[in-house]
Amino acid sequence: MAGRGEIVAIGSELTSGLVAEGNAAAVARKLLEAGLEVSAITCVGDEPAAIEDALTRALSRSAFVVVTGGLGPTDDDLTTQVAAAALGRELIFDPEFLSHVENFFRSQDIRVSRDMRKLARIPEGAYFLDPEGQTCGYYLEQDGKLIFFLPGVPAEAGRLAAEKVLPLLMESLPDLAVVRRRTLRIFGLEEFDISELVETVRRRDVGFSFLPVFPAHLLILMAKGAEANEVEARLAEVAAEVRRRLGESVYGEGEESLEAVVGRLLRERGQRLAVAESCTGGLTSHMLTEVAGSSDYFERGLVTYSNRAKVELLGVPEDIIERFGAVSSECAALMAQGIRERAGADYGLSVTGIAGPAGGSAEKPVGTVWFGLASAQGVATRQKRFRGTRPDIKLQAAWTALDFLRRQA
C-alpha cells in the first residue's frame, strides 16, 4: 500500500539489550496517526556493514525510510558516515548550522565541545530538519523516496516526526488512507475476561488490539477508510458498545491516565483529597501529583511507614495495631479517617499492606493490602491480594487505591 515505510533504529545499546527501543516506537505512533503504516522496525548495532545492509534493504522494499539514532557527536555514532557512503554521497560541513547548535547549547547552559562539529556534517543534498539547530536530524531523497535521519532520543524523534517528517511525507505520498484509532483504558479485569466480554462486539472493519500496560490493559480499536467522518462514526459505535460491556472497568480513553481521571473528578466537584499510605511508600501521592494542577485538589500525603508514624500522624490507636495488625481493615479505616480529619479534606484515602519480599505470614501473605476511603458518608475498606515483585505489588496497590476512589467518588 502507498504509505508503508520502515524504520531503522541504530545503536549497539539496542542490540545488546541495554535499552528497549523507544525512538522507533515514538516515530511509528506519530506516523500511524496520519495513516502512514510502518511494516518493520529493524534495530542494528553501531556497525557499518549492519547499518548499510539494514538501510539499503529497507529502502528497496518500502515507500519511505526513517532512520533513528547514531547521529550524536561521539565516535560510536556512525549513522551519517555510513549512510553517506551507502548512498554514494559526500559529507558536507555546514558552518551556519554549527553556530546555531553552539548558540542553542550555550542558551541551555550546556558546554560546547569540539565534537559538535560532527553534528553539522551531513550527506550532500540533505536538508536539516531543524535548521535552527535545536536538534540534529536531516532528510534527503534517494531513488524517488524520502529518507529521514532522526536523533536517538524518543522525545526529540517523536517531535520531529510529527512536525517535520509527517508534512513532508504527506506531500510526497498522495492518496493516504484515513486511519483512526481509539484507545480504551481498562483496570480491574484480566485480558481473558476483557476478550470474552467484547467478543461479540468484534467486527471485520474495526481492528481490536489488546495491550497489557501493567497493571492496566489497553484495548485499541483501529479503523481505516477513505472518509474521516465515516471512519470515526464506525469507531464510535464500536467504542460505545465496548464501554457498555466493560462498564466501570473502563477508566478512561486515549492518553488520559488514571490519576488524571481521578483529578478531573475531584476538580469538577471542588473536592480535596489527602492520602495516608504505608506499603505503597509514596507512589500513590507521586501518581496523583504527576498531573499538572494537582495542588488544587491534593492537600497532603503521608507515608506512614513505621507504626509510630501511623500513631503520631494519623491518630491510629496503638492497641488497634497490636490487636489487628497494621495490615487490617481496622487500621486502614482509621488511617483514612485520621488523614481526612487532620488534613480537613473531603476524602481520606489509605493503603496499608505487605509489599514484600519479607514480612508475610500464612494469614497475611506478601501482597495482602487493605484500602480505606473516608468521606462525609463514612468509611469503606476493601482488601486485595497482589502477586509479583515488590515494585509490582506497590504499583498494583497504588492503582487500586486510586481506582477505589474513582469508583466510589
Place this chain on the structure above:
Amino acid sequence: MAGRGEIVAIGSELTSGLVAEGNAAAVARKLLEAGLEVSAITCVGDEPAAIEDALTRALSRSAFVVVTGGLGPTDDDLTTQVAAAALGRELIFDPEFLSHVENFFRSQDIRVSRDMRKLARIPEGAYFLDPEGQTCGYYLEQDGKLIFFLPGVPAEAGRLAAEKVLPLLMESLPDLAVVRRRTLRIFGLEEFDISELVETVRRRDVGFSFLPVFPAHLLILMAKGAEANEVEARLAEVAAEVRRRLGESVYGEGEESLEAVVGRLLRERGQRLAVAESCTGGLTSHMLTEVAGSSDYFERGLVTYSNRAKVELLGVPEDIIERFGAVSSECAALMAQGIRERAGADYGLSVTGIAGPAGGSAEKPVGTVWFGLASAQGVATRQKRFRGTRPDIKLQAAWTALDFLRRQA
C-alpha cells in the same frame, strides 16, 4: 563470528508504536552476558508475510534465531501458525501441556478459557521450553540451527532466555568468546563532560558506550577475549581509572540503583531517614521504598503539598513562608529540621520547588527547587534549576535529593 544470532519480535503493537520493544531487549541482555551477540532485532506486525520474511531472512544469515511474541491465545497471535508453515511443519496438539497450563492458571486464580488450547499446539518436532506449562514457548532445530519461540512478556522472555535458551545455545555453539561488561552509573554530569573526562582512558580493547537513562548516565565498558580472568582484569583496570576521573559522580555499578546505594549507606551505619517533600509529590519516598528492606531505615515521608501542611506537620512558621516563600533556602532548611526532629530520625531530607507547568515567576522560574538536609551536624541547603516537563522536573528533583544525601551522608 560463531555466536551471532538475531531476534525477531512480533506484534502489531510494536510496529504501530503502541509499545516500545522490551522483550527483545530482555533476551539480548541475557544472551550477551554469556557471550552471545545479537546482530539485529527485527520487529514486524502480526502479518503472515512479514513474519515469514523476517524469520526466514534471520535464519539465513545468523547462527541462531530467537522469536518473541505472538504466542498468545487470541486470534491476532499468529507466530506459531506462520512459523510452522514457513518451516514446512504440521502443528501438533499436546493435551498433556494443555492440562499443565490449565492447572497452572487455576492455581493462580486465572479463569481458564477455551482459547488456551491454542497454547498447546506447536510445530512438529518442537519442544516446549517449560513443559510444566507456566509459560508458553518452545524451540526446534532447522537447517542445523536452533530457533526459539518466546512469549511477548519481557519478564517471562528474559527468564526463559537465561534458564532455557542459553544452556541450549551454549551446548550447540562451542568456542564462544568470553564477554564481560561493567556498567558505571553516573549522576550529576552531562554526557559531554563525562566523555571528555574519560577520553584519555579509552583504549582499543575495551568498548565504551554512553547511555543516557534520564536523569542518569550509564557508561558501559565491554571487553572480549579467550580467558575470563584476563578479560575481567582488563575491565577492572579501566573501570578503576574511570572512577578516578569521575569521582563521586559515579554513584554505583551494575544494577544497583541510586536509592539502593543510599539505603546501603544508611543501613551500614544504622541510621534512619525521614523525608519531607513538596514538588516531588511523594516520588522521593517512593524511590526509597522500592528497595526491599527499606523499612529498616526509612521512618516516614510527608508530602506537604499545601503550605498548611508545611506549617502543621513540619512546624515551618507561617511568616517564614510569607517572607521567603515556600520555595526558599529558609523553608527547605526548616522542613528538613522539622521532619528530622518530629520523626526522631538521623537525617531529615527536604525538597521544595516548582514542578510546573504553572506557578513560576521571573525570580523563581518553573524548575527551581531547594533541597535541605538536616543531621546532628546541622542543616545544609542547595538550589537547582531543572528543565523539562513536570514529570521530568519531579524526577530530577527526587534524584538530586537522594544524591544530596548520598554525597553528604
